[in-house]
Amino acid sequence: MTDGDERSSSTHRTASGDVDADAPADDDAPALPDEDVDAVREALVGWYGESHRDFPWRRTDDPYEILVSEVMSQQTQLGRVVEAWEAFVDRWPTAAALASADRSDVVSFWTDHSLGYNNRAKYLHEAAGQVQTEFDGEFPETPAELSELMGVGPYTANAVASFAFNNGDAVVDTNVKRVLYRAFDVPDDDRTFERVASNLMPDDESRVWNNAIMELGGVACGKTPRCDEEGCPWRRWCRAYETGDFTAPDVPTQPTFEGSRRQFRGRIVRTLGEYDELTVDELGPRIRVDYAPDGEHGREWLRGLLSDLADDGLVDVVERDGESAARLRR
DNA sequence: TTCCCGTATT
């Protein structure tokens, strides 16, 4: 669940007049004057209706298929997700089918399709199991229940509830934050984003609304805005369009990937997907050319990575002839 | 090089 019911604090932004995020007199004050809220809503839904991209997961309301698409989309650009999603739901068409699969197969699929964080493949597999064991094979339908599934946080819970059941609250991802921040000067504060997003969403229209506002953030209001090119439906209300200041909320910067332990974890998982089992010294040279058993990046270093991967439940480390060997966990 | 990005864990 999102923390939608907390209304206590403190962010006041009345100065510019176009957002009253937390007015003392009326906690649920809309982001715009009443007469404009309807127009803002209609403009966005209308724009989405006539111009949205036609992704395959937008043609299904199967919650399992939606969940798969959301988990993939959290980490990978949508263009690349299409092929992977089709192959995934083709291979494991239902939550029950996925739950019966070997974890190693799901993780290898993830890696083979360059889907990033392989922990999420594990979560998805685990969530499919939860649907069988904790929900009796009936896919949960509310954000609160969906949140109980492994790997499903506030964003994904509301996305699946919305797109499968038209039953979600407003999603708040970085697209939504950027759009609200630019258009209505909403301050960069998670609680405020949630409240404004929730107030802006028309009742019982989470499916089209959440699709539309994220489409806006992805197509017209990305880091580089394309307001006129994409015919942004909010130009007449948009603070950024008016002022020319398209600053977006800060996104935390990442440590470099090249040479990182994440990179080598990825290589280990990829390599182990190609073999039944490898000893540490067989594995080492396959993940870095300068592997030397007693060198700086040798057994010690590699065993550390393997031990973390084992803690994550992705790898098993076994003893074979007094030597450590690794394999993907089934 | 930088960007993308939600969740779990600590």
Next chain:
DNA sequence: AATACGGGAA
């Protein structure tokens, strides 16, 4: 509150 987590694409 901070950190770990993948890897292709822009």
